[in-house]
Amino acid sequence: MTDNIIYTDEQGSEAWLAARKGVITGSRFKDCRDRLKNGHPSKKCLDYAKDVAREREGGEPMPVFTNGAMRIGTEQEPLARMIYERKTGNIVDEAGFITTHDRLFGVSVDGLVDDDGIIEIKTMVSSDTLFTAFVDGDISGYIDQCNGAMWLLGRKWVDLILWVHDLAAMKIIRINRDDDVINALESDLVEFERMVSRCQKQLADALKEAA
Template sequence: MMIKTGARAVAPKVDTPPAVVSSKPAPAAPDPFDSPSYKDMPAYVPPKLSLPADKLTVYKELEQGTPEWFEARCGVLTASVVHQLLTAGLKVADNLTSKSLTMALAAERITNYVEPMATTRDMERGNLDEPYAREVYSERYAPVTEVGFMVREINGYRLGYSPDGLVAEDGLIEIKSRKQKIQLATFLDDEVPGANMAQIQTGLLVSGRDWLDYFSYTGGMPPFVHRVYPDQKWFAAIIAALVQFETNAEDMLDKYLKATEGNPPTERIDHWEEMEIF
């Protein structure tokens, strides 16, 4: 089934919100707290980075978490899992984690089906907190436009991203719902957790936007906001991981087709399909 793509989302034109709310500015960006007033601060111009010329598709109307959303993501490498393909030194990983992810996405391409994932309490809290966090950001900084899914084709390969929101005409927001002790640690460290950087930089690469506001939210505590800009080193590492992933997935699929030749698939039975109660 083909998913009709919407036009590229255009957010309301608004003034850009403050670049950094934490006391530590983003690299190379001026610190607004060192200026007598924000208006006096020189505008920060992010470096121009080379983006793949291949097209960007925006699934504007898809609601995240719906069957249609999962269908659009089926078999596609997405920002939330790219970290599994990279080492701490930004090298392409070759380990059990990277192989497991490649097999999972290759299997989705075979069946056109995304297997349900067990939901933890932290994941449930994140889903419930997200609209409240988005509202807080909109009230304090700038309006947010929701978009279901984005896919950029790079060297003929597809890389996906589900943004938590678009800000103005050139920004993004990435929301993280945190336990209290994690939120405290984030304020004390005063920086975006390294574990989230692969997802953030992939989002910037896919969307082509100039900046992303990392918004760490815990009900009952202040939000932590820090602006992140595109990084060419990250882009190069992500693209290298994408190419290697596709090479490995193609090899797996070729071997699978040979191994299953003449052996037709069985019928899929959904044992957990919701039953209508009369």
């Protein structure tokens, strides 16, 4: 995708929240595809569609919950980026929140490398995450976010950085662009966007009746 809009506001600021308002964001792409065994959208998927619809209809931006683990992740990001540069020799340019020109979809990536690369930093704060991703190698929870970033930014690879801050250990997993996988993701995200539009229309109709 091209013709993106870049927002450089500080993460968590009012301007940052405003930039994300009504946008389907990369960190939730996995939720957009969450389905029950019968193929119907899960409650997590439906709830997110309703949140986005409410924002698009003029509601306040949904509060972004921040816990201790997320704060540690944010604090550790600059150090992890520096260590990544030292280990790989890659120079990383920081990036803000990037949306499509129609502001339907957006991603916050942790850095851009040359013309083709992206980095995504995940700090292994919880031991569950440490053993799932770092020890067992199960990175399925991050794949949609990484592929979505390549889709929106037209890039060829993502280095997923698993950073264990308290043990000073880092794994770098290269995820190369697979257009078949990205096309499937795009199809599911477009279908989710239709769900958001349907929810928004239902809300708009209800608001008119209540006026």
